[in-house]
Amino acid sequence: MKIYNTLTKQKDDFKPINPPLVTFYACGPTVYDFFHIGNGRTFIMTDVVRRYLIYKGFKVKFAMNLTDVDDKIIKKANSEGKSASDVSKKYSDEFFKDLEALKIRKADFYPRATEHIIEITNMISKLESNGIAYNVNGDVFFEVNKFDNYGKLSGKNLDELEIGARVEINDSKKNSLDFALWKKAKEGEPYWESPWGKGRPGWHIECSAMSTKHLGETIDIHAGGNDLIFPHHENEIAQSECSSGKEFVKYWIHFGFLNIKEEKMSKSLGNFYTARDILKKYSAEAIRMLFCQTHYRGPMNFSFELLDASEKGLAKLQNIVDMIISNKDSADEKINSEFDFAKYYRNFEEAMDDDFNTPQAVAVIFDFVKDYNKFIVDNNNVSKAFWQGGYDFLYRTALEVLGIIDLGVNEISDNTKLTNELINLLLEIRAKLKAEKKYLLSDEIRNRLGEIGVSVKDTKDGSTFRIN
Ligand code: AMP
Numbered sequence: 001m002k003i004y005n006t007l008t009k010q011k012d013d014f015k016p017i018n019p020p021l022v023t024f025y026a027c028g029p030t031v032y033d034f035f036h037i038g039n040g041r042t043f044i045m046t047d048v049v050r051r052y053l054i055y056k057g058f059k060v061k062f063a064m065n066l067t068d069v070d071d072k073i074i075k076k077a078n079s080e081g082k083s084a085s086d087v088s089k090k091y092s093d094e095f096f097k098d099l100e101a102l103k104i105r106k107a108d109f110y111p112r113a114t115e116h117i118i119e120i121t122n123m124i125s126k127l128e129s130n131g132i133a134y135n136v137n138g139d140v141f142f143e144v145n146k147f148d149n150y151g152k153l154s155g156k157n158l159d160e161l162e163i164g165a166r167v168e169i170n171d172s173k174k175n176s177l178d179f180a181l182w183k184k185a186k187e188g189e190p191y192w193e194s195p196w197g198k199g200r201p202g203w204h205i206e207c208s209a210m211s212t213k214h215l216g217e218t219i220d221i222h223a224g225g226n227d228l229i230f231p232h233h234e235n236e237i238a239q240s241e242c243s244s245g246k247e248f249v250k251y252w253i254h255f256g257f258l259n260i261k262e263e264k265m266s267k268s269l270g271n272f273y274t275a276r277d278i279l280k281k282y283s284a285e286a287i288r289m290l291f292c293q294t295h296y297r298g299p300m301n302f303s304f305e306l307l308d309a310s311e312k313g314l315a316k317l318q319n320i321v322d323m324i325i326s327n328k329d330s331a332d333e334k335i336n337s338e339f340d341f342a343k344y345y346r347n348f349e350e351a352m353d354d355d356f357n358t359p360q361a362v363a364v365i366f367d368f369v370k371d372y373n374k375f376i377v378d379n380n381n382v383s384k385a386f387w388q389g390g391y392d393f394l395y396r397t398a399l400e401v402l403g404i405i406d407l408g409v410n411e412i413s414d415n416t417k418l419t420n421e422l423i424n425l426l427l428e429i430r431a432k433l434k435a436e437k438k439y440l441l442s443d444e445i446r447n448r449l450g451e452i453g454v455s456v457k458d459t460k461d462g463s464t465f466r467i468n
């Protein structure tokens with residue numbers, strides 16, 4: 001099995017340190033808002049990587065952190081007149097709800113920065129006693145010049161970086177690239193006691209400290225979006241390797257951006273859809289299918305047309321699933337099963353072994369569906385083993401690894417579809433009423449929909465709705 005490793009910039013053979021154990025850490029969300037579907041892409045593809053490792057027989061120990069103290073959280077808390085911990089508590093609860101709705105498997109650990117202050121301050125103290133961290137009036141910085149390998153992940157070199165960073169002048173730092181390990185508390189900010197006075201951890205150190213605590217000093221895989229390569233992951237390496245003296249991570253996996261009109265989807269640009277808004281109209285399977293159809297490393301554009309296309313593709317898959325489910329237990333024991341299931345497993349694994357090539361894996365599943373269907377047409381009476389074989393293949397690949405089908409009753413997505421159709425029907429009737437100037441009735445439809453949580457917006461191109 002090969003994984004593209006950002007550190008070596010090539011596809012490396014995957015050899016975990018202590019097989020079958022695989023230690024896997026992924027950078028999670030900063031919990032100050034609902035996450036957007038771009039974050040969702042990274043979380044879903046992380047889940048697919050993890051599920052495939054399990055499929056391969058590895059025992060995966062997986063941690064994803066929650067950044068629950070940070071400037072953005074404090075800002076939101078101040079603007080809403082709440083405490084930072086109220087904000088982070090609310091949005092971490094919402095984060096878990098969205099993960100579940102996207103059918104992302106629960107991690108073994110969800111460490112939070114505020115619950116690891118001791119581990120964090122211990123690591124900073126160690127860096128300080130190793131002569132790598134320095135304290136300036138309660139702010140503690142990491143001195144990048146002390147780490148020879150700084151830049152090894154991002155391929156950036158310190159001299160170039162220094163030229164680029166000169167604009168950002170901070171008098172208290174020895175070098176403009178030095179980064180904060182501990183931030184002195186400002187008025188009104190949450191703080192913890194530390195050897196350097198009251199303050200809070202920097203962002204990078206939390207991941208170094210928490211991955212060490214839960215997974216050990218050297219871990220197999222560390223993952224995150226492309227934007228985290230520099231400086232976040234570069235800094236994690238510097239902190240961890242200077243503190244333990246050991247290699248921090250064997251394989252670095254980075255996910256491409258989800259873009260909207262060629263631009264990265266992000267909170268700050270405002271060009272985003274939250275995962276939960278998309279989930280109101282599309283099933284988790286359709287969203288996962290959309291992401292699996294592009295290789296995880298490349299960028300991809302988001303559009304509703306693409307999501308509609310994924311949904312259509314999935315309907316074909318779901319048809320065969322429904323047929324299998326309705327025949328599986330009733331077929332008789334005929335021995336006519338010449339169908340070569342092993343070939344499709346081989347092809348699926350070949351795709352996934354090649355740096356998690358999910359677009360190819362999806363293509364294998366569709367090949368399978370086509371050939372399986374043909375086999376049913378060509379052999380008018382197929383055996384129980386054939387139905388069971390089809391069930392097992394789709395269960396192991398499309399459901400357990402990619403999460404693009406649901407072998408149970410697909411009530412939620414069917415209900416969502418029906419709800420949307422019914423609302424659209426009402427809106428069509430309302431448009432006719434308006435055209436006939438029957439405004440009392442058309443307003444009543446809008447108001448009554450509003451009362452049951454459906455807000456209707458009228459635009460010059462017609463009406464749209466949103467289920468709140
Ligand atoms: P954040 O909460 O912004 O720290 O992001 C959580 C995760 O989502 C990180 O791994 C980010 O790299 C990733 N991420 C942020 N924006 C995008 C995007 N547009 N597409 C894909 N992943 C993203």
Ligand code: ZN
Pocket residue numbers: 026027028207232
């Ligand atoms: Zn991190």
